[in-house]
Amino acid sequence: MENPQHSQDVRIVRATSAFDCGGRCPLLLHVKDNKIIRIEGDDHPDSDRQLRTCLRCRAYRKYVHHPERLMHPQKRAGAKGEGKFERISWDEALSILSDKLKETKDKFGPESILLMTGGGYLASLHSGSMAAPRLLNQFGGYTTHYGNISSEGAVWASLVQYGSVMVGHSREDMLNSKLIILWGWDPARMISGSNTMHHLLKAKENGARVISVEPRYTDTAAAVADKWIPIYPGTDTAMMAAMAYVMITEDLHDQAFLDKYTIGFDKFKEYILGDEDGQAKTPQWAEAVCGVPAETIADLAREYAAAKPAALMDCQGPARSAMGEQYCRFAATLSAMTGNVGKPGGSACGGLMGIPIGHMFRMSAIPPGKNPVEMTGPKIKGTLDIRDRVIKRIHINKLWEAILEGKAGGFPADVKMAWSMCNNYLNQIGNANKGDKALKKLPFFAVNEIFMTAQARYADLLLPVTTAAERSDLTYAWPSGPYYTFVNRAIEPLGECKSDLEICEMLSDYLGVKDYRLGAKEDDILKHMVDQNPVTSKYVTDFDKFKNDGIHRIELKEPYIAFRKQIEDPENNPFDTPSGKIEIYSQRVADINSPKCPPVPKYIPTFEDRNDPLFEKYPLQLLTPHPRNRVHSEMYKVEWLREAEPHVLWIHPKDAEARGVSNGDDIQAFNDRGRVALKAFVTQRIKPGVVCMFEGAWYQPDENGIDRGACANTLTKDDYSGGGAAVMNTSLVQVAKA
Amino acid sequence: MQMGFYFDQTRCTGCNACRVACKDWNDVPEGPEAWMQVKYLEQGETPDVFVAYMIQTCFHCESPICAEACPAGAITKRPEDGIVLVDRNACLGKEECGAKCLKACPYDAPQFGPEPGAKMGKCVFCTDRLVQGKMPSCVEACYTRALDFGPLDELQKKYGQAVEAPNFKYSKRTKPSVIMNPKNPK
Ligand code: SF4
Ligand code: SF4
Ligand code: SF4
Numbered sequence: 070m071e072n073p074q075h076s077q078d079v080r081i082v083r084a085t086s087a088f089d090c091g092g093r094c095p096l097l098l099h100v101k102d103n104k105i106i107r108i109e110g111d112d113h114p115d116s117d118r119q120l121r122t123c124l125r126c127r128a129y130r131k132y133v134h135h136p137e138r139l140m141h142p143q144k145r146a147g148a149k150g151e152g153k154f155e156r157i158s159w160d161e162a163l164s165i166l167s168d169k170l171k172e173t174k175d176k177f178g179p180e181s182i183l184l185m186t187g188g189g190y191l192a193s194l195h196s197g198s199m200a201a202p203r204l205l206n207q208f209g210g211y212t213t214h215y216g217n218i219s220s221e222g223a224v225w226a227s228l229v230q231y232g233s234v235m236v237g238h239s240r241e242d243m244l245n246s247k248l249i250i251l252w253g254w255d256p257a258r259m260i261s262g263s264n265t266m267h268h269l270l271k272a273k274e275n276g277a278r279v280i281s282v283e284p285r286y287t288d289t290a291a292a293v294a295d296k297w298i299p300i301y302p303g304t305d306t307a308m309m310a311a312m313a314y315v316m317i318t319e320d321l322h323d324q325a326f327l328d329k330y331t332i333g334f335d336k337f338k339e340y341i342l343g344d345e346d347g348q349a350k351t352p353q354w355a356e357a358v359c360g361v362p363a364e365t366i367a368d369l370a371r372e373y374a375a376a377k378p379a380a381l382m383d384c385q386g387p388a389r390s391a392m393g394e395q396y397c398r399f400a401a402t403l404s405a406m407t408g409n410v411g412k413p414g415g416s417a418c419g420g421l422m423g424i425p426i427g428h429m430f431r432m433s434a435i436p437p438g439k440n441p442v443e444m445t446g447p448k449i450k451g452t453l454d455i456r457d458r459v460i461k462r463i464h465i466n467k468l469w470e471a472i473l474e475g476k477a478g479g480f481p482a483d484v485k486m487a488w489s490m491c492n493n494y495l496n497q498i499g500n501a502n503k504g505d506k507a508l509k510k511l512p513f514f515a516v517n518e519i520f521m522t523a524q525a526r527y528a529d530l531l532l533p534v535t536t537a538a539e540r541s542d543l544t545y546a547w548p549s550g551p552y553y554t555f556v557n558r559a560i561e562p563l564g565e566c567k568s569d570l571e572i573c574e575m576l577s578d579y580l581g582v583k584d585y586r587l588g589a590k591e592d593d594i595l596k597h598m599v600d601q602n603p604v605t606s607k608y609v610t611d612f613d614k615f616k617n618d619g620i621h622r623i624e625l626k627e628p629y630i631a632f633r634k635q636i637e638d639p640e641n642n643p644f645d646t647p648s649g650k651i652e653i654y655s656q657r658v659a660d661i662n663s664p665k666c667p668p669v670p671k672y673i674p675t676f677e678d679r680n681d682p683l684f685e686k687y688p689l690q691l692l693t694p695h696p697r698n699r700v701h702s703e704m705y706k707v708e709w710l711r712e713a714e715p716h717v718l719w720i721h722p723k724d725a726e727a728r729g730v731s732n733g734d735d736i737q738a739f740n741d742r743g744r745v746a747l748k749a750f751v752t753q754r755i756k757p758g759v760v761c762m763f764e765g766a767w768y769q770p771d772e773n774g775i776d777r778g779a780c781a782n783t784l785t786k787d788d789y790s791g792g793g794a795a796v797m798n799t800s801l802v803q804v805a806k807a
Numbered sequence: 808m809q810m811g812f813y814f815d816q817t818r819c820t821g822c823n824a825c826r827v828a829c830k831d832w833n834d835v836p837e838g839p840e841a842w843m844q845v846k847y848l849e850q851g852e853t854p855d856v857f858v859a860y861m862i863q864t865c866f867h868c869e870s871p872i873c874a875e876a877c878p879a880g881a882i883t884k885r886p887e888d889g890i891v892l893v894d895r896n897a898c899l900g901k902e903e904c905g906a907k908c909l910k911a912c913p914y915d916a917p918q919f920g921p922e923p924g925a926k927m928g929k930c931v932f933c934t935d936r937l938v939q940g941k942m943p944s945c946v947e948a949c950y951t952r953a954l955d956f957g958p959l960d961e962l963q964k965k966y967g968q969a970v971e972a973p974n975f976k977y978s979k980r981t982k983p984s985v986i987m988n989p990k991n992p993k
């Protein structure tokens with residue numbers, strides 16, 4: 070058998086993907102004849118330090134070279150949404166798009182152009198979410214969305230509490246913890262930084278006690294947890310309030326820490342003790358809300374208060390709910406009460422887990438300039454009042470309603486055309502069936518895509534996009550490095566594919582936008598980006614080596630600890646909040662004056678919780694966590710990954726039995742928004758009353774409107790919380806045998 | 808010398824990176840044929856649930872019963888390192904012999920594609936990687952470092968003698984070359 074690795078024409082290219090993934094793992098791509106033929110992982114000589122990729126990038130070549138990749142520009146040849154297209158030239162495609170943009174701007178104003186760019190390609194240069202705003206800003210403006218589906222609740226909470234989104238520790242710091250509480254966090258699946266699970270396992274082996282609070286017994290919990298505390302979705306803050314109650318009434322909290330570093334604990338205490346609303350937040354009260362026995366709650370409170378240091382690991386998942394930001398604020402408040410903020414082995418909470426080195430938020434970019442349409446709007450930089458944010462923009466989880474209702478529905482514009490890239494919105498924001506209606510009504514829809522995704526089927530114009538393997542770029546992980554990665558172009562573009570940046574460059578000629586083209590070589594631009602970035606340039610001093618290695622690792626002398634300076638030397642390092650302290654009570658939030666945004670963190674009843682009258686009809690709470698075998702909806706088509714884990718609905722045996730459902734049965738899950746068909750996974754690993762399906766499977770309605778692809782968002786609500794969180798984990802459903 | 812695997816069941820999260828990396832390196836096509844698979848075990852009741860994963864691959868047994876079962880003599884054990892290999896040219900195809908190797912193997916290691924006449928494929932211990940001084944692809948891929956490999960006596964020195972684990976039965980008849988770190992219910 071010929072071994073291609075021994076043949077001379079195999080090149081090894083150092084790269085990473087640029088998926089919307091919490092990890093960013095170095096890949097050694099074996100390339101022969103413009104084809105990736107094999108993949109190896111990080112070859113750092115110390116195998117313990119290797120940043121090992123998960124199954125997804127192990128299947129990278131099957132994604133890049135997938136037979137269903139879009140290879141040519143196409144225009145619609147059937148009804149909207151039917152998925153029938155005919156091939157056209159780039160010239161025709163760009164003429165169509167530029168004519169539509171000009172015509173829409175002239176006839177209806179630039180605000181009637183909706184630009185939708187997402188996080189599907191997280192790299193500096195070729196990303197559509199940088200390139201397209203820059204182009205349309207120069208062209209005359211557009212309306213866009215505010216927020217991202219993943220993290221708004223956590224971002225809001227971190228900004229309120231700390232005035233900062235860099236709330237994480239580098240992962241090896243978990244080895245300093247005596248107790249780790251995984252509160253909704255499942256890094257075995259969603260990665261949360263390459264090697265995070267490895268460090269968590271080491272922490273466990275190092276003697277840390279680990280407790281998981283979650284509606285599901287996750288794979289992370291199965292590997293490391295000493296105890297699983299199942300809880301109802303959306304009720305985390307009830308349990309946290311009761312933990313605070315126990316700490317306060319048993320005098321277990323760290324009053325000295327609270328006095329020195331925080332403001333507003335007294336007001337919080339009034340709420341907890343019931344002085345404010347007449348309801349003491351006792352464990353018995355919480356038990357009735359969250360389904361966790363009162364004694365278990367009290368025990369955890371005592372254990373958490375006693376273990377020093379202890380890391381409460383909240384995350385973004387439970388914060389994707391109807392009062393999601395309260396959960397992250399509450400977690401941060403408990404962390405302050407136990408004196409664990411800014412300490413090795415502790416945790417600041419806030420859900421974002423980022424450190425400022427190698428973080429996506431510190432990514433290099435070509436400044437996109439200002440959007441003429443937004444010049445007249447309110448100042449929204451740093452605002453906590455979401456109402457201000459949706460004067461000029463549309464909340465991301467309201468896009469479909471905005472298209473359907475326009476200004477009459479209170480939205481900023483009547484949308485006449487939309488252009489989407491780096492996101493399969495129809496699949497990845499709430500209420501896919503409403504999306505189906507909106508996209509069928511939308512007069513013109515252009516989509517840059519790699520595959521014929523659920524959303525791409527609705528396009529009037531489809532522009533084929535290259536994968537990260539077909540361009541060079543700089544990439545970052547969501548939450549942290551500490552390292553920087555360089556994507557070396559592995560292969561020349563397949564078919565007629567272009568990057569989003571290249572599409573914008575070509576389109577700029579058709580639009581008559583001058584000086585848009587960068588006019589420099591890819592590598593030179595990337596070098597410039599590295600050199601100009603104040604963070605990157607501090608670390609990456611030898612660009613050629615960086616490019617050659619595909620990675621620049623940063624040796625931290627000790628683990629990075631969020632807010633360490635603020636805690637060790639508070640005089641000289643105030644928190645970036647108005648008071649300079651950790652704000653358990655926030656005057657800025659009080660000023661919003663909305664019951665959805667209490668100034669101290671609270672448990673708040675919401676729509677589609679267990680007390681909603683709808684609960685009678687739809688008595689199961691739906692969770693839609695990250696999938697393991699794709700990145701959201703990216704890589705959905707890759708067979709190697711699909712066969713590794715079938716798409717199923719987790720349901721407890723009690724709930725299954727009540728519905729005559731056995732493991733592996735065909736079932737349907739439904740509510741007033743839609744109906745999905747998939748198979749049941751009957752398991753003790755989920756709390757009775759809760760079901761779970763992983764997000765990202767492609768929406769595929771049949772002629773009766775039943776979603777045969779079983780996209781989680783066929784069932785989720787298109788709404789957001791007081792802090793702007795998309796409510797992906799606040800849905801009631803019913804399940805029946807198909 | 809006998810090559811073997813080490814599997815730390817306490818570290819495995821069932822991620823399947825090993826399965827995919829094996830398919831990638833050995834170019835195993837889409838479909839049910841997978842030389843490295845991950846089995847699932849769930850016991851107990853909410854909230855006292857026990858979940859464990861177990862690898863399913865060829866363990867390059869000391870007495871490979873698969874080789875004895877093969878009517879074509881297509882399966883052989885290399886004397887120098889005990890790696891059990893199949894000669895796909897000699898293999899008769901799954902219908903012809905009725906997949907005798909698969910029936911004989913206690914670990915369902917021999918794999919067949921769905922196509923008629925499919926030849927047996929199974930773990931080759933990434934011999935092409937071993938000669939280059941590299942780890943097998945599955946071992947290199949495991950992000951939790953649940954897998955290791957090496958001469959069996961060295962593995963025993965490093966990790967001990969345990970050969971039993973939940974969802975795995977050590978066959979005294981074939982003597983699989985594997986050391987386990989079992990994950991046991993609390
Ligand atoms: S595990 Fe099965 S296929 Fe592998 S050597 Fe043993 S008997 Fe043969
Ligand atoms: S050693 Fe190689 S062939 Fe064997 S299971 Fe691992 S990756 Fe597959
Ligand atoms: S790669 Fe490692 S953790 Fe993942 S399933 Fe395989 S053995 Fe388990």
